[in-house]
Amino acid sequence: MINKFDVEFLEGAHEFIYKLPKKDRDKILYNIWKSRAVNDPELFKKLTETIWEFRTLFNKKHYRLFGFWHKKNGVETIVICTHGIVKKTNKTPDKEIERAEILRIEFLKNI
Secondary structure: OOOOOEEEEOHHHHHHHHOOOHHHHHHHHHHHHHHOOOOOOOOEEEOOOOOEEEEEEEOOEEEEEEEEEEEEOOOEEEEEEEEEEEEOOOOOOHHHHHHHHHHHHHHHHOO
16 A cells, blocks of 8 residues: 555644544544545545545544645655544534644744
8 A cells, every 4th residue: 555645743633642542543543544545535635725634433423633734855745633623513613724724834834
């Protein structure tokens, strides 16, 4: 399986994932791993011009991990994960998309 991109986690995304129960965390990480090789909008979906989300449904919970595309050293394509949520409604909350955009801008300022 050829990976199309790498994934890195900012502190908020890392904390979100590792506070979850192990089985939930394993499923999210598996879906991220799988989305690196297959083009499936059920796993990885574009929300705005710059923000994407990794999507996982596990045990009737809708997990979302927000991120953005970046080129590391101008060569490696990576997705930087900003933070995650357990989604409670059908629509992704605008405030979470805005939060991901703010974290993207901060990240780019500091590299």
